[in-house]
Amino acid sequence: MTFMKKMMSATAALALTAGAAAADPAIVFDLGGKFDKSFNESAFNGAMRWAEETGGSFAEVELQSDAQREQALRRFAESGANPIVMAGFAFATALNEVAADYPDTKFVIIDMVVDQPNVRSVVFNEHEGSYLVGMLAAMASESGTVSFVGGMDIPLIRKFACGYAQGVKAVNADATIVANMTGTTPAAWNDPVKGSELTLAQISQGSDVVFAAAGGTGVGVLQTAADNNILSIGVDANQNYLHPGQVLTSMLKRVDNAVYEAFSAGVDVETGFNAMGVANEGVGYALDEFNAELVTAEMAEMVDAAAASIAAGELAVHDYSSDETCPALEF
């Protein structure tokens, strides 16, 4: 029996090694799973785009529990996969442990900074993308009041809110911005009921465009906005399709581009800190058939002009997380 077991595990190990031929890239998805309509799915789309364009193959795994993080990274590293991309800030601790043991393997972590010589840390300039959708919100608003619903009250979400408020003020200096956070515990990411009530409260304060940066809570925000015939703005992935004609746009975080770039560079992927902003198509706003009627040509033109000047470095959007203050919004 023990012999059988040994044989079986040996074959299993072999199968794993054979699965990822030397120097194929690998990707590890976070607990949400690769079809989460958001962050992970975006990463998966980037990997698929690379595979289709180059005809290459990559190894992948969807985690089922937190305990598998380190194990998955080690498996891939030992099988010779290079580079290894992981989607999500939660990998930071595991990666810190593993990276030093495989100096010849390149690792790419998204949404977090891990300071190791063979790690590429990709973070997004969410404030720049939020600035662009803030401009759109101010242009689409008829009441002059727009609002923001954040998930958990953490610096990252304040960064969204602050960028958004700056964008709104850039278009309409007299605009009122109502900003609310759902809560201070992780439950705030998954409380669509409270998101709905917050949206209703904001509507009664005159808001007619609401931007939700709140994970699962945002589902409730977008739903309530659609039920009450005001516009909403989605986040991370393109959420325009959720309520066609009623979602003004979505603040895109191009996780797919980050993965695509890492895969394309292959073994030679540049390590170190990498910020994905408007300049390198890391963030942006979504325009598709679902919101084509809502975003007029003039609106798009103004926003694209602002995006160009951000990219050129002429326009600097204040980053809340740099000094924990916001010029356009009081928390």
Next chain:
Amino acid sequence: MDLLTILQILDSSVRLAVPLLLACLAGLYSERAGIFDIGLEGKMLAAAFMAAAIAYTSGSAWVGLLAGIGASLVLSAVHGVASITFRGNQLISGVAINFLAAGLTVVIAQSWFAQGGRTPTLQGDARFEPITLPFAESLQSVPVIGPIYYELISGHSVLVYIAFLLVPLTWWVLYRTRFGLRLRAVGENPASVDTAGISVVQLRYIAVIICGVLCGLAGAYLSTALQAGFTKDMSAGRGFIALAALIFAKWRPWHALYATLLFGFLQALALRPDLLENTLGFKVNGQLLDALPYILTVVILAGFVGKAIPPRAGGEPYVKER
């Protein structure tokens, strides 16, 4: 603050209070019969998922509601078998139900709909729409009463009215029927009920089943009336706040209504920091308002506002002979 703003806050309070009220009444039946139930949260969550999933596949919110109640009843049955038949620890069984529901809903939703643990968005008849009560439109112009009737009383989903009707019904059942007397007795002194020749086990099972039905209503209200679909962990601790409300209400139906309305009102106030600041003249921390239900419960438990005495046989499995 004008009348309309006040009405909007009260309206929001009602919507936030109803899931708490249903869960609180559910806990009331169970705990009055001597079965502590901290699995309210899990049952609500399971019901919310099943109601949304079946409402989506069948296209009917009512079929969804039945399915939600069914899911909640299954978990109730688990709790009943563990704590009544096998005399296990009721708290542990409740915790297990919470974990089970939190995990299972997401896993099933993912393999069923492949949308990251969500159900698709419900539309049309798959959702409980707000109903407008008779004359609400025409009376709207009448000063004070008109807006109150139109904004606050009319325009909720049918489950809201059911929830409020359940309060007097529960009072009547508990205090005016033979069944209610026995139910209360079995939570205070099961041995005497047994001596009178009435089955303790049967009574407790009935209480647990009623608890399951009410949790099912609460869950279905969350996912098919307030929201248009299930998202992971959407009950967001409401089952626990309902337990706090139950203690605050000292296990009495009318007080449960007042307690949950108060908690709902506090939550609704926390959504409007601007109003509070304007009215009071200083900035109130929203988190403080969110925490108030728990703070109030602790104050009650510490005996400042009278004593909260739980049913005497609560949490104790009944052993017929020693």
